[in-house]
Structure formats: C-alpha cells, structure tokens
Amino acid sequence: MSGAVPWNEARAQEIIDAHLGLEGPALPILHAIQEEFGYVPEAVVPQMAQSLNISRAEMHGVVTFYHDFRHAPAGRHVLKLCRAESCQSMGSEKIAKDFLERIKLEWGGTANDGSLTVEAVYCLGLCAHSPGALYDGEPIGRVDGEILDELASEAQKS
Amino acid sequence: MTKIYVPRDMAALAVGAKRVLAAIEKEASARGETIQIIRNGSRGLLWLEPLVEVETPEGRIGYGNVKPSDVPSLFDAGFLKGGAHPLSIGKVEDHPYWAKQTRVTFERVGIIDPVNLDDYVAHGGGQGLAKAFEIGPAKVIEEVTKSGLRGRGGAGFPAGIKWKTVADAPADRRYVVTNADEGDSGTFADRMVMEGDPFVLIEGMTICGYAIGASKGFIYLRAEYPQCAEVLTEALEAARKAGWLGENVRGSGFAFDIELRIGAGAYVCGEETSLLESLEGHRGIVRAKPPLPAHVGFMGRPTVVNNVLTLATAPAILAKGGEFYASFGVGRSRGTMPLQIAGNVKYGGLYETPFGLTLGEIVNDIGGGTLTGRPVRAVQCGGPLGAYVPPSLFDTPFDYEAFQKHDSLIGHGGLVVFDDTVDMMQMARFGMEFCAIESCGKCTPCRIGSTRGVETIDKIVEGVDVEANIELLSDLCNTMKFGSLCALGGFAPYPVESALRHYPEDFRKATLPAAAE
Numbered sequence: 001m002s003g004a005v006p007w008n009e010a011r012a013q014e015i016i017d018a019h020l021g022l023e024g025p026a027l028p029i030l031h032a033i034q035e036e037f038g039y040v041p042e043a044v045v046p047q048m049a050q051s052l053n054i055s056r057a058e059m060h061g062v063v064t065f066y067h068d069f070r071h072a073p074a075g076r077h078v079l080k081l082c083r084a085e086s087c088q089s090m091g092s093e094k095i096a097k098d099f100l101e102r103i104k105l106e107w108g109g110t111a112n113d114g115s116l117t118v119e120a121v122y123c124l125g126l127c128a129h130s131p132g133a134l135y136d137g138e139p140i141g142r143v144d145g146e147i148l149d150e151l152a153s154e155a156q157k158s
Numbered sequence: 159m160t161k162i163y164v165p166r167d168m169a170a171l172a173v174g175a176k177r178v179l180a181a182i183e184k185e186a187s188a189r190g191e192t193i194q195i196i197r198n199g200s201r202g203l204l205w206l207e208p209l210v211e212v213e214t215p216e217g218r219i220g221y222g223n224v225k226p227s228d229v230p231s232l233f234d235a236g237f238l239k240g241g242a243h244p245l246s247i248g249k250v251e252d253h254p255y256w257a258k259q260t261r262v263t264f265e266r267v268g269i270i271d272p273v274n275l276d277d278y279v280a281h282g283g284g285q286g287l288a289k290a291f292e293i294g295p296a297k298v299i300e301e302v303t304k305s306g307l308r309g310r311g312g313a314g315f316p317a318g319i320k321w322k323t324v325a326d327a328p329a330d331r332r333y334v335v336t337n338a339d340e341g342d343s344g345t346f347a348d349r350m351v352m353e354g355d356p357f358v359l360i361e362g363m364t365i366c367g368y369a370i371g372a373s374k375g376f377i378y379l380r381a382e383y384p385q386c387a388e389v390l391t392e393a394l395e396a397a398r399k400a401g402w403l404g405e406n407v408r409g410s411g412f413a414f415d416i417e418l419r420i421g422a423g424a425y426v427c428g429e430e431t432s433l434l435e436s437l438e439g440h441r442g443i444v445r446a447k448p449p450l451p452a453h454v455g456f457m458g459r460p461t462v463v464n465n466v467l468t469l470a471t472a473p474a475i476l477a478k479g480g481e482f483y484a485s486f487g488v489g490r491s492r493g494t495m496p497l498q499i500a501g502n503v504k505y506g507g508l509y510e511t512p513f514g515l516t517l518g519e520i521v522n523d524i525g526g527g528t529l530t531g532r533p534v535r536a537v538q539c540g541g542p543l544g545a546y547v548p549p550s551l552f553d554t555p556f557d558y559e560a561f562q563k564h565d566s567l568i569g570h571g572g573l574v575v576f577d578d579t580v581d582m583m584q585m586a587r588f589g590m591e592f593c594a595i596e597s598c599g600k601c602t603p604c605r606i607g608s609t610r611g612v613e614t615i616d617k618i619v620e621g622v623d624v625e626a627n628i629e630l631l632s633d634l635c636n637t638m639k640f641g642s643l644c645a646l647g648g649f650a651p652y653p654v655e656s657a658l659r660h661y662p663e664d665f666r667k668a669t670l671p672a673a674a675e
Binding site: 022023024025026027028030031052058061062065066067068069080084085086087088089090121122123124125126127128129130132134137138139140141142 | 168169171172173204205207340341342343344345346349374381382383384385417419420421422423424425436437438439440441442443456457498499500501502503506507529538541542572574575576577580585588592595596598
C-alpha cells in the first residue's frame, strides 16, 4: 500500500527495539514492520530471531503461519473480498469470480501495473450487508460487479 | 443545538455513513444551522443503515437508509426537528425491532457516544465495577455464577466456574484475556459492542481482573476489524486518563491495565489455546488440554480467556444482580443472547433477546425471510463450524441444549440464512475447504482429513462411486470429530454432516439423470 518505505535494517531494528518490553512482542513487531515497509522482508527474520532470542526457524515459522503477513509488497491498493458463508448466501463467489476474470487476476494476485492486489478474506463482520469487502481498510457492503469495477479503475488512477 | 447521531459502526460505514455525515455537515453549514454530530455505534437495525437519528423533545427520531443525495430534502422537511420525511421511521425506540428486544449486554450500544466516558456513566456505566469493589472478589464470582452466564464464544462453559478456577489457582500473577477474534461468518456482536460501547468491555475485564486477582488484561482483536481497533484505542486512552485503568482504578487501590493486540488473519486463533500461543508470539498452534488455560494460560500463568460478550455482560450482572440476569432464558441457558441475523435475510441485524425463541420465529418473524424473496432452504447456525438447519427443524428453541439435541450448536449466536438456490454440496465442500485453509496443522484428522474431505466431495460432484464416497465422507467426518484436539477439526464436520443428513438430494445430482433413464 502507498506510504511504505524501502527496506532499511537500522529502521527495522528501531521498530524491534521499541517493542521488546511487551509480553510476547512478535506479532506487534511484525505488524509494525509491515506497516512501515509494506511487507515482512525475509531479512527481518534473522534480525528478529536475534533480538527475541529464538531460532531463525522458529521466527520463520511465526511469520509464515499468519495469512496477513506479506512476503512481497502488495499493489498500491488492496481489496479484500469476503468469501465466507454469509457472503456466499448473497452470491459473492460468482461476483468475485467474474470480477477476477474481467481484471485477469487470481486470488492473491496483483495487477501488472501494480495498482491493485485482490485477496480473499473470511468474514469481515459485515454479514447483514453481504457481500462485504475492505478496500484499503475501508469497509464496503452489498458489493456487486459495478462497485468492484469502479474500485479497480479508481485504483489505477491513484 | 440539535444533536444528530451518525453511526461510526463498521457496517454503517460500509453502506456510506461517512459520505452521509459529510453531506449533513455541508448542508448544515450552507443553511447556517448549528448542529452537534455524535458518532454513535449501531442500534443493530442494520438493514436501515445508515440510520441517522435526531434528538427531539419527543425522543430520538430515526431516518433510515439515508443517502448523501437525500440530505437536502431531509433539511427541507425539517428533520432537525424530527420532521416527516419518507425515510423517517419515527421514534427509534418505538420501532418493533427495537422495542421487542431485551437489551442487557447491548444496553447502551447505538445510544451513547462510545468514546465519551461521561455519556457512559450517565447511562448507567460503572455501577457494576462500583458494586464489585463494594462486595469483594469472592462475592463477585458468586454473583457471576448465580447469573448462569455461560461463555458466549460458543462453548458455553459457565463463566463463574472458570473465574473461580483461575482465582483459586496458586500463582504469582494471573491474566484476563478477551477473545475478540470473532471469525465466524454471520457474527458481528463482538464488533458491535466494541465499536458501540467499548467501556463496557473495559469495565467487564476490570471486574474479572479484580475477581481473579489479575492486574493485566489483553484484548486479542482480529485484524479484519480496523475501525474497531480505532474505537478501542480511543476508549482505552480515555479510560487511562480518567483513572478507570492504571495503578489505582477509580481510587480503589486495585491496579489494572489493558493492552490491545491485533491478530493476523488466522481463524484458528479464535480457539483459546491457539490465541494464547499467538499472544505469546508463537505460531497459533493449538495446545493439548489439560492443562486448562485456567491453570496454565498466558505465559504459563492462570488465565481467564472469555469472549467479548461474556465479559461485556459482567457489568450488568454486577449492577443488577445475578438473579436478575438468571431470570431470563430457559433451562440451563440463562440470560439473554445477542442474535446476529445475517446472510440472505430481509431484516438483518443484531437482536438481543432471552434464550428460548424458536429458530423459525427468529428467521421468519424477526428476520422477515430472505432478501431475495425466495423460500428459506437452510440456516447455518454458529458459524463455519455450525450445522445447516432446514425449515423442518424451525420449531427448535434457541438454547444450548436444544440445539445440541439436533447435532447442531448455537455457537456465538450467528445465523446465516440461505434461499433455495443454495447448493448444499458446495457448502459442505466449502466447510472442508475452509478447515483445510485454516487448520493449524497440529492434528492429522484436521490437517489431512479436511483436504481429503474436499477431494472426496469433488468425486461425488463428478459422480464417481457416489454412495461409496458418501460413506467414506461420513467416516472421515467421524474421524475428524473424535480425533481432533480443538473445535476447528472437531466441529468442521458438523456443516458437512448436516448437509448430508438434511439435503441428501444435493449429493446425488450426478447420479439422478442415470436413475431417470
């Protein structure tokens, strides 16, 4: 997403150090790293392992367990489409499938121009307004093809 | 100055509350009207969102489904004085969807400014904690036990007994952890209470901390709720500033603070031991029980892990007494349950009511049937691990035990309605697929069984050895049910088995043309 800065080891260390006083700091650090750099770079794994006094393997295991930590930067905008049951009851699967076909992307894919990443998510708590979505963190209810097309073209412009 | 309420609830935002707010502000300043905007939570009449309310001497008048383009006409109609307009629903409190509810946990949600502590107190907030300090920890646990309150996360374990177990466990420190990893599809009650009345959770956690002798609490909030995180952060800040959290909570000498932690998209972290692993900074792998978290929890210390609704109900129980709460409900399901009516439904929303309504009353009378207007074919109760219930079982009363009798569960109180276009074999397949995506990988039946489940259903879809594969699928479900450590692998078979049991025709589509020949 926009606002991310290039990888910088010293800055990463600052972020790690700022959280070391917490009980169980790994997730807060990883969130802060992703917030700063837009993803969790491979290079931060040994660095965190060192600071948290755990093995690299263990640290790698933590990073890779959670769906939300990216291993590569996302597009400038991120669209999360809900695929859970409530949204399925309102036809979300077809809406999403048609949309992905139109923009020639697969789940988790990023457009060639880097404008948009589309990800699956399982429940956003917008179940009375299914299908639901999050666009750059902003919730959207009653999603349909038209709304998605608008978002995709909006993403290209900014 | 007229008070106007525009919800900041995520569901209201999802249907344009922010744009409506901007339009109201613009129109008011163009007309030289001075107004005071209050960003309340949602009343739970979600199909009416954005629901704008105006305070008048007669009460709060609501205008539902407001679009930015409606705003000039609202001003023309004198909506600042509650004037008549096609979007007006009259006094919100008189609306049957609201008036027929029994709001205990959600007493203030949608009514107050969620991050204004004075407003919270003016509406009865803080009385539970005051009472707790007055009667002491042991009596607090007694009151909660007396209330019959059961864990609202889904398992339904009596809260008072859990608290007592932790209080009695010898330890140098103890913890309170709020499970706010509300991952079940069709549920949003935790989110709504945290966005609409966060202080009630803070107060509930403080009461629990006081009762069990903990000085630290965590809220483990799912990452899919960014707006909720904002409200909680503001509320925690306000609580600290006002001395509701910190070294000396409200001058009682009791020290307690709460830290907000954000999850990272793992459904299994809603399982309490996986949540604790995640909170400690590990992979969210389920722990074997025993030892129970009540004995060996966060950082190896005795820990109460309770759902948001469980803890958010504690203040009302303390303020009004355990007997008051227990006076609602049926059988062993005491008190009220915030139902979440969702999916393909006309009047989707949050409806708090005592246990005991029948499923049919909830879906048809309250929910108004499907949004598409087609017949209801199935209702999934209790999230992705809950069974699909057909209309033939709609006379089942909504309580823990009655649902168990039909091999189904009420879980966190979410109900997802499907119309007759649903393909139950695909829903069963999704149940297995979801389990495969979200399995933590610890137990073989869950990790591998879910993938084999998807493959087996695919064979049934293709019409390969249908009856043999259905038998294999049932067998697999059994293995998962009895061979998994936690509810993910243990309950993922429920939607699959219920689909097989109640909708057998959906699994035999591939064989039907052959049979007709």
